[in-house]
Amino acid sequence: MTQVLWISTLLLLLALLLGLWRIWAGPGRADRMLAAQLFGTTGVGLLLLLAELMQQPALRDVALVLALLAIMATVAFVARTQPADHHSEQDHDAD
Amino acid sequence: MIDLLLALTLPLVALGVLLARELFRAVVMFIAFGLLMALVWVRLQAPDLALAEAAIGAGLTGVLLLDALGHLRQPHPPGQPLRSLLPLLTILALVLAGALGLVLLGALLEPLQPSVNLPAEVALHIEASGVAHPVTAVLLAFRAWDTLLEVAVILVAVVVGLALRFSHDDAAAESRVSSPLLQGMLSWLLPLMLLVALYLLWIGSYRSGGAFQAAAVMAAMLVLLRLSGQQLPGQNHPLLLRAGLVGGLGTFLLLGSVQLLQGGAFLAWPEQLAGAFILLVETALTFSLALLLYALFEASPAPARKGHPPRTGDQPS
């Protein structure tokens, strides 16, 4: 079982590195932001695996916090980083 | 294997942050760096730091930076100065970096001979500290003096932010997201965040967690609330807000002085009640630090609307 956990952890780490490449390569801002989002989810998975592997239950709390706050960067990106002269259009958007 | 991979990735990501041509890319890379740091702290057997890094490094700092980025978008005069000095600076930086690298390599690889075994000391005295979790014991008993001053440090940063804030009219111009989906999600996400914050606060006395991590989660909750364009309850009571900001430091000082006023030492907790006192201080700190961290975000000057140049502060009358 431990080996499986190790291999899964390594695979996830690999996915993490790929995600890093995605953030670097872009090309657009939206892509970078999304890649960062996925990066966070991958981190959550990694933390859950490590909690089992290292026998550290506290790591699940870390994963919980990470999952809770995962949305923050994207919301800040959408709310604030977008062109400042567009706020009026942003406000009355309906989905 | 994991350790080597992580340890190698860290400087590479740092390089990415520093070399990114577009500033936005640098900031997103930095957010990813924060997350990697959280993983590194996990591997360094420091879950408390992983928690703090996940909440502060990947959460709040990222929001602060993205928020600032949004305000710095107008084109600025091209050709930043200092072109003439740049080659000189480059050489200087490289020489410095090289020297520092050699020195550090030497220092880091030197065999360690600690004259004191502090972890053993911590284990020896943890019983008397009133809490079971070593990091909390260090923060709120053994080295409470540092923690007290650190709260003051945040307060100073907030005060400077308040002092430099633009007038309130400008603040109305800032953008926010208004999406029904976001509102719907926040209606259960925010209470959940509050719950998790309280859980972290409580669990800090015997496991990883504590005031700072709890405060960071709570601050994130307030920031999300603000980003989604909602009013904070009590936002229009400046005195209440001020009281909240100084409340943590005040409570810490007050409870720390209880023994002092009875002839004991400052920051010594009463023998039987040490655990209760620490929990009390931590609770006050959590709420106050959350407000402070939120204020770090909120106090930053809002952008001026076009045609309304910001007030430039005082002119002698």
Next chain:
Amino acid sequence: MNTFLPYTLAGGALVILGLTGFILHRHLIRRLLAFNLTGSGCFLVMTGLAQQGQGVDAVPQALVLTGIVVAVSATALALVLIRRWYHLTGLTGLPEDIEPELQQGDNPAEGKTQGAPH
């Protein structure tokens, strides 16, 4: 204990990279990023080195926690100043080319804003 060594060295590398970036970048936010990277490097060295010697140690962990909070305060403080500076001048860097040492007398920017007649 050897698992901690790679991180200590990575911390050292971060410090060096961050320092170089801090010196070479002119954009204030980039310098702030470099500062944060250097800070993380210092924290890694602090924890990693101590734990290499003595195993898991709560003291450096607590110190680093303090350090992280101080670093986020520093970042926020700097961002407040940077924004205010940007809104007043439209610059994202310091006016390095008007270093007082290189000028006859004093900062010309001062002369402009204060309009001191000679």
Next chain:
Amino acid sequence: MLSWLTEGPSLLPWLVILPLLWSILSLTAGQRLQPLIATTAVGLILLATLLVLLQWLQRGDHFYSLGDWAVPLGIRLRLDGLALLLLLLTSGITSVCTLHAGRYLQEYPRAKTYFWPLLAFCWAAMNVIWLSADLFNLYVGLELLGFSAVGLVALTGEKKALAASLRYLYAALLGSLAWLLGVALIYGHQGQLDISSLALTFTDSISGQAALALMTLGLLLKMAAFPLHSWLPPAHASALPPVSALLSGLVAKAAFYILVRLWLEMAPDNLTFSAAQLLGALGAAAVFWGGWMACRQQQLKMLVAYSTVAQLGYLLLLFPLTTGTGEEATRLAWEGGWLQLTSHALAKAAMFLAAGNLVLAMGRPDLPGLHGAGRYLPFSLLGFGLAGVSLMGLPPSGGFMAKWLLLQSALLSGQWWWILVLLSGSALSAVYIFKVYQQCYVESDNPDRFRQPALVLDLSALALALLALALGILSAWPQWLISTALPGGAA
């Protein structure tokens, strides 16, 4: 009373608690209560300082364990003659600055609201640093000091002040990181952080040397030593005058104080002859460069700020003159160095306050604006002039006494080259101070443009200048105080 002084609990923590309480109260109380709070707080802090002095006279040097946790686990405060000197100096100068600011800030209603809490934090941070004996606690103290000082500089929100405060902040942050890295190395290799305990175990290792070098670099940046000084003049010149006085008089000295503690107390054996000479050479370069730049300035406050760079340079001469120079020369240099710090703190605070008054009166910040000041503003000019006497090192000022002691030490130890530095530094300061005077005595045809500053503004500058002057005559007591803290316990 006497028994309470000898046996009662030490009052050291109050020196930090009181300013922190002040800042909390001033942040929550309304505008009208501020003067009352400030007066009470300053009064109480002065009282506490005085009582701490009395306690020290009764029981001598002592430690105070915070939370009753012993080192190496806990943090302790340390009171010795040197810390006491700086506590007294801080209380004195800050009180006068508070007095000055109370009147001066009436012109700056917006800045006033946040000036008081920041000032209180700054005071708390200085007292933390003077009393701290723990490397990491010093880091937190340095950050608290740096942030509040940066905030004080930025307070007016003007362009110039913002640029200066940003530069100051970045320098301070870089300095703190260097310090922190040094602390990390020391903790990793030694396992403890208390300076006095480390002094017993500090070994001559690569990591030890690297840590010392890093921490020294950080502190040199923070005290604006020669090649790293460029952040200081704009920051000190663009702040409000009471802030400039505080920064130049006291805040800039904090890093030097720690530097001395570090080298002469924690790792005296690691300070080699060449390292000490190098530190001295940096100081000498600062004396020349700062003096030269001060001579070239056209703005009054920039001139005074560059003079600070020069005067801080003298302090670094302490290192070569106390390293391997024999007992008598070491003692002379030790007393001379700290006396220089004391007299410069008083004189420079006075000079910045006076310069602020002059600028306020003239309505313009440049030197030609001073024309006619000699005739119409003699009182404001007197404060400036008396402070200048001490800076130049003319008898009977404290500056003279300090330089005289340093001179004797240099003679005794055969390091004649420092004598040249001392003499030419004094000559340079004479040049820039006379340059100000010269402008003041150029006749002005238009007396109406002067506005007489309020009496309390002039008086506060004058009081500090007189103290600096009197320090030369009454130097026996401070000298004794300093000598009790001589490293190696020669006293």
Next chain:
Amino acid sequence: MMLIDLLRALLLLSGALFFLVGTLGILRFPDTPSRIHALTKVDNLGLGLIVLGLLPGVEHWPVAIKMILIWLLAIAASALAGHLVVRVCREFRPSNAGEQQDD
């Protein structure tokens, strides 16, 4: 016991593989909407599989609830992120196409 272990191993490995494929997905798809699709679908499935694989190993039920909660949170977060970013793309397509250089 063996069967459960085998199942867990299968779940964990396929979860990790899903992550890898998902990340590759965002690497390979040509435009932002389809990349968002890859993000929200695949990585949540991956995390779900990993959580499922880990569940039999936990001793206390609150821990299991916590892990499921984490999974739900992650799903909600990436759905919301996808939604918000799509909206931004729709609004600012012209300005989003090219990269601006900030310095």
